[in-house]
Amino acid sequence: MKNAAALEKHGFNVSRIVLGCMGFGGGWNNDPLTADDLKKARAGVEAALEAGITMFDHANIYTMGKAEQVFGQVLKESPGLRDRIVLQSKCGIRFEEGPGRPHRFDFSEEHILSSVDEILTRLGIETLDILLLHRPDPLMEPEEVASAFSKLKQAGKVKGFGVSNMSPAQMRLLRSAWNEPLLVNQLELNLLKLDWVNAGVHVNQAAGLKDNFADGLLEYCRMEGVQVQSWGPLAKGLFTGKDVSDQPENVRKTAALVKHMAEERGTSLEAIVLAWLMRHPAGIQPVIGTTNPERIRACAEADHVTLTREEWYDLYITSRGVRMP
Numbered sequence: 561m562k563n564a565a566a567l568e569k570h571g572f573n574v575s576r577i578v579l580g581c582m583g584f585g586g587g588w589n590n591d592p593l594t595a596d597d598l599k600k601a602r603a604g605v606e607a608a609l610e611a612g613i614t615m616f617d618h619a620n621i622y623t624m625g626k627a628e629q630v631f632g633q634v635l636k637e638s639p640g641l642r643d644r645i646v647l648q649s650k651c652g653i654r655f656e657e658g659p660g661r662p663h664r665f666d667f668s669e670e671h672i673l674s675s676v677d678e679i680l681t682r683l684g685i686e687t688l689d690i691l692l693l694h695r696p697d698p699l700m701e702p703e704e705v706a707s708a709f710s711k712l713k714q715a716g717k718v719k720g721f722g723v724s725n726m727s728p729a730q731m732r733l734l735r736s737a738w739n740e741p742l743l744v745n746q747l748e749l750n751l752l753k754l755d756w757v758n759a760g761v762h763v764n765q766a767a768g769l770k771d772n773f774a775d776g777l778l779e780y781c782r783m784e785g786v787q788v789q790s791w792g793p794l795a796k797g798l799f800t801g802k803d804v805s806d807q808p809e810n811v812r813k814t815a816a817l818v819k820h821m822a823e824e825r826g827t828s829l830e831a832i833v834l835a836w837l838m839r840h841p842a843g844i845q846p847v848i849g850t851t852n853p854e855r856i857r858a859c860a861e862a863d864h865v866t867l868t869r870e871e872w873y874d875l876y877i878t879s880r881g882v883r884m885p
């Protein structure tokens with residue numbers, strides 16, 4: 561599978577498609593892991609590796625830590641696997657931890673440091689390749705974050721750092737205290753939620769008032785060499801086989817167009833949806849959230865599909881449901 565260019569520049573030779581691990585580990589509760597959870601994780605990881613996927617995305621909160629825990633078990637039973645893959649995780653979100661303790665974000669040094677220790681323990685590894693700050697904390701102090709990053713790096717616990725769901729201004733604020741590049745920004749980008757494309761198209765138009773995407777974000781990442789990752793790239797299967805009979809017309813038409821293009825090219829529905837994201841010059845890395853081996857293989861077919869400009873616009877315009885200005 562082709563590599564993710566922006567990460568390659570920093571020495572991470574990883575596949576363009578990433579396996580998101582939010583679906584591993586069973587339910588979002590504190591129940592113990594089951595044999596079924598392990599079987600599912602093993603099958604998903606195996607399918608990904610066979611398809612050429614070498615990067616895996618976690619977060620400390622996924623299934624309350626169980627996604628990392630079960631992945632750690634897969635690593636333990638597969639000698640040599642750790643060295644063949646790149647592991648990314650996130651911290652900074654805290655769920656309610658008891659009465660009067662709100663669900664909140666926390667970029668304090670203490671929380672970042674302890675989160676990484678817990679991530680390493682659950683995964684059973686000594687070094688995490690990439691740590692992302694999950695969602696912007698309004699109380700973020702760049703110097704404090706930079707101090708945490710620097711301690712983690714010096715201790716050999718994390719190789720590189722990035723962010724998720726952040727604006728260019730927030731990234732610049734962090735960079736004012738952190739002298740190394742932010743490697744990644746992971747954002748919700750897909751063929752359903754189009755604000756990330758619309759925001760650029762609607763400059764200087766009233767339609768732009770409705771776009772929910774930070775101004776200049778993709779441009780900033782492209783200029784700074786930040787690897788853009790898409791979470792939710794399959795839009796939960798809306799264009800790749802889910803029943804859309806009760807969906808709005810634009811969704812139904814887009815699903816039909818995806819099917820038509822897939823048939824025409826002899827590829828999977830997932831390949832078309834992901835190839836649409838990957839055709840964008842920001843060099844997006846889709847972080848696929850499926851745990852189904854068959855769907856993982858279907859996603860990997862995107863590596864062989866390059867949409868024409870016309871096909872790309874056809875999908876975009878059909879999904880936005882409104883002609884270009």
Ligand SMILES: NC(=O)c1ccc[n+]([C@@H]2O[C@H](COP(=O)([O-])OP(=O)(O)OC[C@H]3O[C@@H](n4cnc5c(N)ncnc54)[C@H](OP(=O)(O)O)[C@@H]3O)[C@@H](O)[C@H]2O)c1
Pocket residue numbers: 579580581582583617618694724725746747790791792793794795796797798800801802847848849850851852855
């Ligand atoms: N940074 C962030 O804030 C953030 C937020 C959310 C997620 N993430 C990351 O991004 C990854 C992907 O996110 P996501 O899971 O929301 O997005 P996704 O890849 O768009 O959706 C995957 C989900 O859709 C289901 N699905 C896919 N195709 C389907 C179909 N044809 N019919 C029925 N169900 C279908 C999958 O079920 P099956 O498993 O059964 O295929 C899975 O539950 C996560 O694993 C996580 O690593 C990051």
